[in-house]
Amino acid sequence: MAGKYKESAESHSSTDTTIGKEAEVPTTKTSSPSSTTSAKKEPSDEDLDNLDYPPPWKWEKLLLGGYSQSRMLKFKNPDNMYKCINLFAGVAIMFYGYDQGVMSQVNLNEDYWNHMGINPIKGNQRNVAAEGGIVSVYYGGTLIGAFIAGSLADRSGRIKAVVFGSLWALLGAVLQASAQNIAWMCCARVIAGVGVGAIDCVIPVWSAEVSSHSARGAFLAIEFFMNIGGLALAYWIEYFAYLNPNMAMAWRTPLALQIIFIFIIGIGINFFPESPRWLMKVGREDEARLVLKATRKGDIEFELKGIKKVVKYELETSSANHYWAMLFPKDRYSRQLRWRVVLAVWLQIMQELVGIGVITVYAVDLFQNAGFGENLSKLLAGFNNISYMFSVIFAVYTLDRFGRRATMVWGCVGMALILLIAGILDKYAQMKGPNQRAFGAGVATMTFLYTATFGATWLTTPWLYPTEIFPLNVRAKGGAWSVVGWSIGNGIITMITPFLFQAISYGTLLLLFGLNIFCLPFVVVMYPETSGRTLEQMDTFFENGNSWDVFKASRNIRDAGIDDWRWTKKLKEEDLQELEAGRRMSSAARSPEEDEKDALKSWKKRPAYTFKRMGSNAGLM
Numbered sequence: 230m231a232g233k234y235k236e237s238a239e240s241h242s243s244t245d246t247t248i249g250k251e252a253e254v255p256t257t258k259t260s261s262p263s264s265t266t267s268a269k270k271e272p273s274d275e276d277l278d279n280l281d282y283p284p285p286w287k288w289e290k291l292l293l294g295g296y297s298q299s300r301m302l303k304f305k306n307p308d309n310m311y312k313c314i315n316l317f318a319g320v321a322i323m324f325y326g327y328d329q330g331v332m333s334q335v336n337l338n339e340d341y342w343n344h345m346g347i348n349p350i351k352g353n354q355r356n357v358a359a360e361g362g363i364v365s366v367y368y369g370g371t372l373i374g375a376f377i378a379g380s381l382a383d384r385s386g387r388i389k390a391v392v393f394g395s396l397w398a399l400l401g402a403v404l405q406a407s408a409q410n411i412a413w414m415c416c417a418r419v420i421a422g423v424g425v426g427a428i429d430c431v432i433p434v435w436s437a438e439v440s441s442h443s444a445r446g447a448f449l450a451i452e453f454f455m456n457i458g459g460l461a462l463a464y465w466i467e468y469f470a471y472l473n474p475n476m477a478m479a480w481r482t483p484l485a486l487q488i489i490f491i492f493i494i495g496i497g498i499n500f501f502p503e504s505p506r507w508l509m510k511v512g513r514e515d516e517a518r519l520v521l522k523a524t525r526k527g528d529i530e531f532e533l534k535g536i537k538k539v540v541k542y543e544l545e546t547s548s549a550n551h552y553w554a555m556l557f558p559k560d561r562y563s564r565q566l567r568w569r570v571v572l573a574v575w576l577q578i579m580q581e582l583v584g585i586g587v588i589t590v591y592a593v594d595l596f597q598n599a600g601f602g603e604n605l606s607k608l609l610a611g612f613n614n615i616s617y618m619f620s621v622i623f624a625v626y627t628l629d630r631f632g633r634r635a636t637m638v639w640g641c642v643g644m645a646l647i648l649l650i651a652g653i654l655d656k657y658a659q660m661k662g663p664n665q666r667a668f669g670a671g672v673a674t675m676t677f678l679y680t681a682t683f684g685a686t687w688l689t690t691p692w693l694y695p696t697e698i699f700p701l702n703v704r705a706k707g708g709a710w711s712v713v714g715w716s717i718g719n720g721i722i723t724m725i726t727p728f729l730f731q732a733i734s735y736g737t738l739l740l741l742f743g744l745n746i747f748c749l750p751f752v753v754v755m756y757p758e759t760s761g762r763t764l765e766q767m768d769t770f771f772e773n774g775n776s777w778d779v780f781k782a783s784r785n786i787r788d789a790g791i792d793d794w795r796w797t798k799k800l801k802e803e804d805l806q807e808l809e810a811g812r813r814m815s816s817a818a819r820s821p822e823e824d825e826k827d828a829l830k831s832w833k834k835r836p837a838y839t840f841k842r843m844g845s846n847a848g849l850m
Contacts, residue, residue: 283544285511286384294392294495295385296503298519310502310524317497318436319455321391324490325429326459328398328421329719330614331483332364333590334467334607340476345411351731359411361727364590366415368720370401370422371429372713376552378427379709386511387435387504387705391428395495398424399488406485421487422716428494430712434705437696438504439524453621453689460589461614468611506701509533510540543702550703555710565771566703572756573695573707574714579748580691581718583644584741585683587726588676589614594730595676599658600669609673616677620684632760632799633690637752640686644679645745651675652738659735691715697759698767754778757796770796 304310335341342348345363347356374394382390401421408414463483470479502524508517517536521529543550558564588595592613596606627636651672658668692711699707729737757770757779773789774782779796787794 283511289385289389292381292385292389292393293396294499295389296508296516297499298516300500301502301523302500303523307524307526314436314439314501314524315451317494317501318432319451320490320497321428321432321494322452323455323459323462324487324494325425326456326461327463327490328425328459328487330460330463330589331467331487332367333464333592333610334471335480335483336360336364336590337593338471338476338480341480344409345414347411350727354728357727357731361724363411363414363418365720365724367418367422367425368716368723370419370424371426372422372716372720373419374423374426374428375430375709375712375716377423378430379552379706381427382431382434382705383507383510386507387431387438388498388501390431391435391498392495394424394427394431395491395498396424397421397427399491399495400424402484402487402491405487406481424491426712426716430709431705433692433696434708435504438506438704439502439520453624453684453692454618457614457618457621457684457688461611461618464611464614468607471607505533506536506539509536510543539701550706552706552709555703555706566700568771568777569695569698569707570710572698573691573711574717575751576691576694576756577711577714578718579751580687580715581722582744582748583641583683583687584648584722584744585680585687586719586722587729587737587741588680588683589617590723591726591730592676594727596673598730598734599655599672600665601673609676613677613680617680617684620681621688623685624689627685628689628693628760632758633694634752634756634758634797635799636686637690637756638749640682641745641749641752643682643686645742645749647675647679647682648738648742648745651679652735652742655735655738694756694759697762698771700768754780757782758799760799762793766793769793 302310302313304313339348342350342356345359347353347359350356350360374397378390378394381393398421401417401419401424404417405414405421408417466486467479467483470482473479473482502520503516505517505520505524508514508520514533518529518533521533525532554563555566555570558567592610593603593606596609597603601609624636631639654668654671654675658665658672691714695707695711696704726737729740733740755777757767757774759767769791770782770786773786773791774796775785776782783794783796786796
């Protein structure tokens, strides 16, 4: 019957993304509403043993680094390998945070202004544009680096792609620390961006494919805790560097310290195992088996067979697994990939539109505009980063407890209200008077609350979501598209923010309030709930939904005879058990038409208990 799934692993959620779980492929194929149900032929062992592997990429040997069985770290207990992989991935993600935040106080250094030829900043539109441009060109580099690394990771392996990114990042760091003028600095920023974009694209995919993430929620918290820890580290290094009377060293030293991270990443990655899925894809089955034995407990043959199935499917669909085909599809399979690409890219852009880049990069300006002195503004911005870092821990609870949709929706609502209050308070904080300091304190409080709310809701979801919607055969390229969206959003925000602060002052916060409200309907209408669902079930949604409207897609899936059709709600463990037993979900008592009707009605006209039910039906409670 359509809609029944043969589950051989746990759910694909924020708490489960092992290769064994990810390597599942559908054993039945559910038709679209306009066609009949047809079964997908299960490949035989003979088919899997006679795969037509592609020849090695001819340029692979020219790339430095790579996987070596003799060089790989070895542990008697696979859990120790798992911890090392996660620690190393955390260091790489910390570097990404450090590199993103390192310009926050460099932009305030007068010696830096003089070298770049942008002094004075205030009141000079050309210099304001140059300041924002130096920061934003970096994201043009990350966009390019993501595209290149996504392709290299599939052609030459994850490890070589990371080494490639590290070389670019190293060159960029050296050039930034020694920059003498604005052209030099812009070129250095682009080069560094290429390297960071490559690393940021590949590391999450590599760590997910190599390690057995049996506690993905906890690892996710550690991952982003270290990410914001890197941002905070960069800030405090710069703060103490400013105590040095040599102002040139105050901005060059933090930029040069990136090199430490880069050496750890570029050299260290060569001592770790390669992705077993990539090894299998290029016909290195024995090495893939050895990697699985080093990183898994118990029998690995079932998982190895699952990887073979995925590789077989990837080889069969290789003509459609290119960037161009994913963006400009010619068949139904490619159109489904484009749908996923748009969701991933737009989610990353919305992450920046809600305003976090303004707060983290230009926090000192924000506090100074609220009436605080320069030194106190720097201290407040530093402590805000520390608060931001610890707020990430709450993301484990919000993501797993409420699901992706509810986390993002209530995050938008909370941030919008905070920014509205902050904007109003900021208006009065900029007016001389006896209550100016009190209004300034209110702005500072709202800023701390905003970053904490973002860290607990929107920080992690846009990075987690692509890993849950893209098929394994395009996972690396899906990660690249995600970084593209992040680059576009960051580039735009960091470019226009200096203008906004000078042109509309406190109105910047009110504008961000409006952008949070703007993002809200996109999340509610466009994004299906992925929490608690396997990769196989996500494929079913994109194969049968046939609509960008998740409510309408739910109706289409229900009409196709599929039991799991409530894509506005998180799939709970008891719901999954009922699906496996072939029974209708107990939470599916209402139809999607009723859900949509309720979502459009004004909650003010309904009693409180009804509003709660409406939110529950829309997947928000």
